[in-house]
Amino acid sequence: MTVLSLRRRLVLVHLLAVLAAIGATAAAGWWVLSQSVNRQLDAALLALAETELAMLADGNGAPVRIHEAASGSAPPSLTRLDRLVQIIDADGRILARSANLGSEKLPAPPALLARLTAGETVFDTLPDTSEEPLRMVSLPSRGPGQRYAVQVAGSLDDANHILQSAASLFAAMAMALLAAVGWAGARLSSKLFVAIENIVDQAHQIGDSNLHQRLPHPGGEDEISHLVDTLNAMLERIEQAFEVQRRFTADASHELRSPLSRLRAEIEITLRRPRDTDSYVGALRSCLDEVERLTMLVEELLMLARIDAGQERAPTELGTLEQLATDTMQRMQPVADERRISLVLVNQLATTPKVDLGPLGLVLRNLLDNAIKFSPQGSRITISLKADEEGALLAIADQGSGLDEAEMPFVFDRFFRGSRPRAGDVEGFGLGLALSQAIMKAHGGRLEVANQAGGGALFSMRLPPGAA
Secondary structure (H helix, E strand, O other), X not given: OOHHHHHHHHHHHHHHHHHHHHHHHHHHHHHHHHHHHHHHHHHHHXXXXXXXXXXXXXXXXXXXXXOOXXXXXXXXXXXXXXXXXXXXXXXOOEEEEOHHHOOOOOOOOHHHHHHHHOOOOEEEEEOOOOOOOEEEEEEEOOOOOOOEEEEEEEEOHHHHHHHHHHHHHHHHHHHHHHHHHHHHHHHHHHHHHHHXXXXXXXXXXXXXXXXXXXOOOOOXXXXXXXXXXXXXXHHHHHHXXXXXXXXXXXXXXXXXXXXXXXXXXXXXXXXOOOOOHHHHHHHHHHHHHHHHHHHHHHHHHHHHHHHHOOOOXXXXXXXXXXXXXXXXXXXXXXXXXXXXXXXXXXXXXXXXXXXXXXXXXXXXXXXXXXXHHOOOOOOEEEEEEEEEOOEEEEEEEOOOOOOOHHHHHHOOOOXXXXXXXXXXXXXXXXXXXXXXXXXXXXXXXXXXXXXOOOOOEEEEEEOOHHHO
8 A cells, every 4th residue: 555545545534534523413413403493383382372272261151263363464374474273173173263274274183183082282293284384283172161172383484494594504514614624634644644755765765884864753742753763763773783793793704814814824834844743743733723713713603693593402401500500610620720719609599490501501611711711810719609589690709800890881792802801811702701691691591790899700690580
């Protein structure tokens, strides 16, 4: 569906809804007015019939007659506005009638006579009795020995003219209101879709080379503005993801180039002239060291790629958190002994939560390896196991120089190594902590880092509540 067709459909729906509302309002207003006019006419006819009946009752046996003013010079006609009055007996015979009836008479069918005999006041509409539609009331006498009824009729022509005029007025007001609302709706929808078209045009121009651009904000706090804010926030995340990928690609290329360059230089130097066996062995060992570094880097990159793609392997071995800490400490003990660093385990857990020993063991080894590298000789590294309201916590505290506060937000970025190592130059690619953080997030946890008050860094493995 194009923007233009969507606009037309919305405007059409808007106009139909407005038309339906106006039509319903006009119909309700016309119905209320017609009921009011009819009630007023019925009340006037009934009042005249009651007056005539009361005057007859006070006649003290006088002949039955219509009490009316003397007729004018004009001939009697049913088209006059005067009320038409007729008095009939119980059998429907006319006892008296008003002068304006002339030779005509008001109908008194048997059904009407039966209702009058029962003492019922009857209202009738007479559409075809004369040249005008009439509204008639028949009021029976209720005195003893009085068996007659007064019929009073009035023309409906004035009432119909009033209702027709009201209907025309309602129709004119409805058309004017519809035109005004339609114009206002068209203006509002035009502004709305101009803003949408601007957003669409800008979205078409945004690509991977200009992700810094954002969609134009229409202003206000409506749904379109909320949509633009959401899309701009999404573009911000996409831009950050692209930037991370670019930086990751550049850093990976740089890290791969360095060992490859050293490996090539070593081989070229070795091949320049014949050498003895010991020289070749030394060169091959140097090349083997570079290959091992390359292998480690590629394996870490592949693991990060699998984690990013959601293809991490299912748990292969479950064990307790204490078992994880104990096994890892035993594996890292020879490395710690070389620097005369003692590893101390402090277990404050009341229960023994189950964890995946494989990937979490890699995380703990990376953390212990960093702690050993950046700790001074003869110091101590403490591994603490405890639990709080957020879950289980495994903390590694060393006695080194700590971390630079300005660089702490970037500690878990890929290929980040910091501007000044904490304990001299150390080997590494800057992937260990990034890989560890990715593994922790893939298992529902996270890594946290802080500096201790007494000096040294504190890395914490925060496990999800289900593990505690």
